[in-house]
Structure formats: C-alpha cells, structure tokens
Amino acid sequence: xxDSTGEQPKERFAPKQTVELxxxxxxxxxxxxxxxxxxxxxxxPTLVAIKGVVFDVSGKDTYAPGKSYHVFAGxxxxxxxxxxxxxxxxxxxxxxxxxxxxxxxxxxWHTFFSKRYNIVGRLxxxxxL
Numbered sequence: 001x002x003d004s005t006g007e008q009p010k011e012r013f014a015p016k017q018t019v020e021l022x023x024x025x026x027x028x029x030x031x032x033x034x035x036x037x038x039x040x041x042x043x044x045p046t047l048v049a050i051k052g053v054v055f056d057v058s059g060k061d062t063y064a065p066g067k068s069y070h071v072f073a074g075x076x077x078x079x080x081x082x083x084x085x086x087x088x089x090x091x092x093x094x095x096x097x098x099x100x101x102x103x104x105x106x107x108x109w110h111t112f113f114s115k116r117y118n119i120v121g122r123l124x125x126x127x128x129l
Contacts, residue, residue: 023121028121034074034123035075037074038070047075048074048077049093071086078092078095079095079098
C-alpha cells in the first residue's frame, strides 16, 4: 500500500545505492560512552542513538565537527529529530511531548538510519514508545 507520497513505505527510505549492513548488535552502550562518540575524540566511533538503538555513523561527513548534523553525534536526539530541529537544546532523548505527527517523523528517522547505518548496540533504558 502506498503512503501519502505515493511510494511504498519500504522504498521511501531506501538508499539510492545499496548499503551492506552488518548484522545488528544488541550490546549495551552506556550513555557516558555514547557522549564520547561525538566525532571529536580520536579512537572513538561517531555514534547516534534513536529511540534507544545506537547507530554507527562514522565516516559520514555530515556528522563531523562543524557540519550540519554534528549536533546529533554522541547523543540520543529523539526530540530534535521528531521536531526536525538542529538546535542543541532539542537534542534530548525524552520525546514524550511530541505530537503524533512529530512521533511519526521520529519513527521515519529511525527507519532512515536503520537502512543506512550499522546498529552497534542499544542504550540501557529506552523511553516509552
């Protein structure tokens, strides 16, 4: 069934080029470790968490320091993604105040990431969905 864009849901977020992803990992990643994975600490990967799932975005220039999405690196920016915001103050895990439409946007981001980036683990506690 097509969505409002006329595309099939699976096709809507499919990358233009095939991405070979490793099997998802279920390792627990502590929030303090995640915060070190912001692209500024040598020897650490660049990670972004969405709804408790941690993605490795290392090597993607848009998450590098000084780039537009660096604000998300080393964080679980659920609220910011739901709001389509690049404001640092919105980069928090709590998304309980998001509207249904904003929650769908957050879900869309999760789908987008899951089709492009390796899942390297999960945070110890996830917010209610």
